[in-house]
Amino acid sequence: MATDEELTKKLKEFLRSSDLSTTSTGAVRRHLEAEFATDLSHKKAFIREQVELIVTTELSGNGENEAEQEEIGEGVEDGDAGNGNGEEEEEEEDGEEDEEEEQEPSGNSARKKRRVNKSSNKEEKKRGGGGFTKLCSLSPELQDLVGETTLARTEVVKRLWVYIREKDLQDPKNRKKIICDEKLKKLFNVNAIDMFQMNKALTKHIWPLEDGDSSYATGTSSKSKEKEKPQKKEKKSEGKKTCVTGLMMPLQLSEELVNFLGTGETSMARSAVIKHLWTYIKENDLQDPSDRRNIICDEKLKDLFKVESFNGFSMARLLIPHFIKE
Numbered sequence: 001m002a003t004d005e006e007l008t009k010k011l012k013e014f015l016r017s018s019d020l021s022t023t024s025t026g027a028v029r030r031h032l033e034a035e036f037a038t039d040l041s042h043k044k045a046f047i048r049e050q051v052e053l054i055v056t057t058e059l060s061g062n063g064e065n066e067a068e069q070e071e072i073g074e075g076v077e078d079g080d081a082g083n084g085n086g087e088e089e090e091e092e093e094d095g096e097e098d099e100e101e102e103q104e105p106s107g108n109s110a111r112k113k114r115r116v117n118k119s120s121n122k123e124e125k126k127r128g129g130g131g132f133t134k135l136c137s138l139s140p141e142l143q144d145l146v147g148e149t150t151l152a153r154t155e156v157v158k159r160l161w162v163y164i165r166e167k168d169l170q171d172p173k174n175r176k177k178i179i180c181d182e183k184l185k186k187l188f189n190v191n192a193i194d195m196f197q198m199n200k201a202l203t204k205h206i207w208p209l210e211d212g213d214s215s216y217a218t219g220t221s222s223k224s225k226e227k228e229k230p231q232k233k234e235k236k237s238e239g240k241k242t243c244v245t246g247l248m249m250p251l252q253l254s255e256e257l258v259n260f261l262g263t264g265e266t267s268m269a270r271s272a273v274i275k276h277l278w279t280y281i282k283e284n285d286l287q288d289p290s291d292r293r294n295i296i297c298d299e300k301l302k303d304l305f306k307v308e309s310f311n312g313f314s315m316a317r318l319l320i321p322h323f324i325k326e
Contacts, residue, residue, distance in 0.1 A: 001038065002032075002036040002038065004046065006036075007032055007036075007040075007043065007046075007047070007050075008050055010032055010035050010036075011028060011032060011047065011050055011051065011054065012054055014028060014031050014032070015028070015051065015054055015055065016199070016200065017195065017199040017200075018199070025044075025047060025048045025051050028047060028051055029041075029043070029044065029047050032047065045317070048316060049313055049315075049316045049317070052270060052271055052274055052316050053274075053312075053313075055271045134152060134153075135150045135151065135152055135209060136150065136151065136152065136153055136156075136206045136207060136208060136209060137149070137150055137206075137207040137208070137209050138150060138151060138156070138205060138206060138207070139204070139205040139206075139207070141186055141187045141205060142156065142187060142202075142205040142206070144183070144186075145159075145160070145163065145183050145184075145187060146159045146160070146163075150209065153202075153206055156202065156206060157199065157202070160198070160202075163183075164178055164184075167181055169181060169184070171192070176194050176195050177192055177193075177194050178192060178193050178194065178195070178198060179191070179192050180192060180193060187201075187205065188201050249269060249270075250267040250268055250269055251267060251268065251269065251270055251323045251324075252266065252267050252323065252324040252325075253265070253266055253267060253268060253273070253322060253323065253324065254321065254322040254323075254324055256303070256304055256322060257273070257304065257319075257322040260300060260303075260304050261273070261276055263276075270316075270319070270323065273319065274315060274316065274319070277315065280300075280301075281295055281301075284298060286298060286301070288309070293311055293312050293313070294309055294310070294311055294312075295309060295310050295311075295312060295315075296308075296309050297309055297310070304322070305318045
């Protein structure tokens with residue numbers, strides 16, 4: 001059984017190489033299940049809280065928050081987030097998980113089939129792609145390298161790795177490091193890049209298609225799918241509303257949370273809300289000096305969360321009633 005520390009380490013690695021606007025906590029959990037070859041459904045709450053913590057601190061680009069990540073991270077083994085409890089949170093995540101087949105960024109051709117849901121685990125069915133297989137528009141520099149104008153993000157990464165291996169561009173001393181040839185220098189504007197930096201650098205070269213052009217694919221050009229689009233749209237309108245996933249997806253906020261934030265916004269990404277809250281906590285010096293993982297609530301936080309104090313890990317759980325399901 002993987003320890004919380006091992007899970008957190010692998011989780012960080014996965015998030016650094018992922019597009020946060022399309023990655024869901026369900027996808028992160030499934031990746032970890034494949035990585036450790038074990039069922040982690042009892043760790044849903046822990047994984048969600050770790051994802052939100054890392055997204056709002058380490059990956060937000062805010063250097064001050066990195067120390068906060070380390071402080072709170074000390075309680076991973078003993079903190080209440082690791083106990084896997086929180087039925088409301090697990091139910092919410094079940095609704096967000098997309099059941100696509102995922103492909104590893106390393107170019108591994110083996111695909112891993114996932115559970116459709118708990119109630120029908122005997123009945124497996126392959127569903128249309130989610131964020132990982134959605135077609136995206138590519139920058140001219142990236143088009144020049146992969147030879148396509150639109151591709152799914154996973155397919156872009158796969159073709160890049162094929163190119164890197166064909167040209168033998170991996171550093172023999174550290175195969176995570178890529179020595180850029182002229183084409184890669186033009187794409188990334190550096191002489192060398194590691195795999196995590198490469199996935200992050202790709203974000204500026206992969207753009208969402210226009211609303212009318214959105215479709216899903218496993219690596220084929222958008223032209224081959226054009227005829228299927230009208231039929232797919234009709235089927236979607238007849239069926240259940242498609243759930244948009246992603247760590248940056250805006251959520252409807254409660255009136256109490258809107259008033260607390262004071263920005264006038266009635267919807268906001270969960271990660272942005274947590275970031276606002278941590279800013280407020282630091283500006284008002286609400287961390288317990290004897291244990292900075294604990295937050296001493298002032299009147300505003302008491303009105304919002306109805307508690308005198310709370311552990312930093314439990315913030316995501318306290319916020320659940322303030323995200324309104326549409």
